[in-house]
Amino acid sequence: MPPKKITPPLMDETIRSLLEKSANLNRCVLCGKCASVCLSFKHFKSEVFSPRGRMALFQSYSSGNLEPGEKFASSIMNCFACGACESVCPTPARPRLAGLLMRSAPPLSQHLAKLQKSLKAGNFPVGFFKAAGLKLSPAAASFIQPLAPLKHAEGILYFAGCLSDSFMPESIRAAWNLIQQFGYNPQLSSGVVCCGAPYLFAGLLADFCRIALANIKEFEKARPKTILCGCPSCAAVFKSYPDFFEKNSKEGKAALRLASRIAVFPDWLEKALPSKKALLSLENLNVIYDEPCSLKYGVCATKSPSRILKSLPSLHVEKWREDDCTPGLPLFLYGKSNNPIAQIQNAKLAQLKEKAVDVIVAEDSFSRAWWRIELMKRPSIKSRVSSLAELMMSCF
Structure with a gap:
């Protein structure tokens, strides 16, 4: 039978x-x-x-x-x-x-019911990350401007992401100032705040698609040539938008246009850096790069952050003993339980006690936030956590 x-x-x-x-x-x-x-x-x-x-x-x-x-x-x-x-x-x-x-x-x-309920109630990102231990920053809003057509020829729009927007405005300030340091006039936006990743991971596909369509519409208003993403996880999600719409539909074509304009900030920085490298004034620092999965695999894969760090004088760049990358958003969703993410990060925390590390460079917003929370709990570890932009701006 x-x-x-x-x-x-x-x-x-x-x-x-x-x-x-x-x-x-x-x-x-x-x-x-x-x-x-x-x-x-x-x-x-x-x-x-x-x-x-x-x-x-x-x-x-x-x-x-x-x-x-x-x-x-x-x-x-x-x-x-x-x-x-x-x-x-x-x-x-x-x-x-x-x-x-x-x-x-x-x-x-x-x-996923608990996470879905939180998202439906509008508690993301603020409620979610406050519960995780991050402090909401009132300064973030001062860097955000309404979307409008870009007036500058280079057409650079910088997307910060909901996590940096709400909790880590210093990384937005550093990236914005760094882009200006290289002679460009970037635009920041409040029209697009979240890429939609939390909804996708929470199984809220319809909500994710609505957010994607709203973001596409907002980005089309500004008509940027390049959308620089400060968080590579967000960049990967933006580039995945075409996967969720019919290829030949109006929405699918718009999603493809958006995806073609997305660039991760380190790739742009690597191209712009040679003209300014002579102006950098670096102190001797022991740096360790926490590579995010979103830059190791997939549509945004790049080695530009590690190449930039290794090219800068006076920096001693170390590697973790493990070659495992750090997942971004899943680090918050699952990082506290007994699973691979917890094991990887706990092993890295143990290494910090053995190493004299001055700076942990974490390009992914979620992993950077996780590091800040964990190091706040461990005042004996003197390492500080930084984005690549924050580290670079401290050198000018």
Whole structure:
């Protein structure tokens, strides 16, 4: 007797279509090459927590051959969306995107209910990060201007992101001043505050798409040539907007235009730096670079921050013993539990007690915020946390 078909509850056609057309779910050949680079598989040592295992589960669920249970939900929740799997996949399949889409499927609702409720109530980012231990800064708003068509020929718009906007305005100030130091006139914006990543990670796909469309509309008003993102996680999300709309639709074409204008701040800085390097006055500092996954893998992958740091005189740049990158937003969502992210970051904290590190350069806003919170709890560790822009501005 053939197995009974199960109709996946509320597996709406939007998710099903995106799984097939954007995530290329059925193009996965289950070769397992992805397992060797997966943080989750490395930690749990179970096929269910490998990208191949997840794709097999998703294929079965999507086709109605699997009734999801606790292990199904746990598998999805323990994908940290670092993108390592997609960087080694020999097929067009996209396990990272599939995992993010599956968060909107019903089996995840009870696991994400608390976060979804907070987001729906408008408590992100302020309430979420205040609860995590960050102090809200009243100075942030003074750097933000309404969106308007850019008047300057270079057309640079700087996107700070909700976390820096609310809690770390000093990183906005440093980036803005640094861009001006190089002879440009950037614009900052209050029209676009959040890229939508929290909603995507929380399984609120419809809300994420609404935010994406609103952001696209706002950016179109300014008509920038380049949108510099201070947070690489935000840049990666902006570049992923086309994945969530029909390619030939009006929305899809607008999303592609936006994605083509996105640049991560370190890439822009690396190109502009040679003309000003002689003006830098650096003290001798021991620096360690905390590489975010959003710059190690995927559409924004770049080594520009480490190249910039190594090119600057008087800086002694160290590496962590582990070569693992730091996930951005998942660091806040899952970093306090017994999982790969907690293990990676706790190992790094232990190393700080052994090393004489003056500055931790954390380009991702979420990882930088996490470091600040953790170091506040450990006054014996004298290292300070900085963005690349903050470190550079201290040298002029």
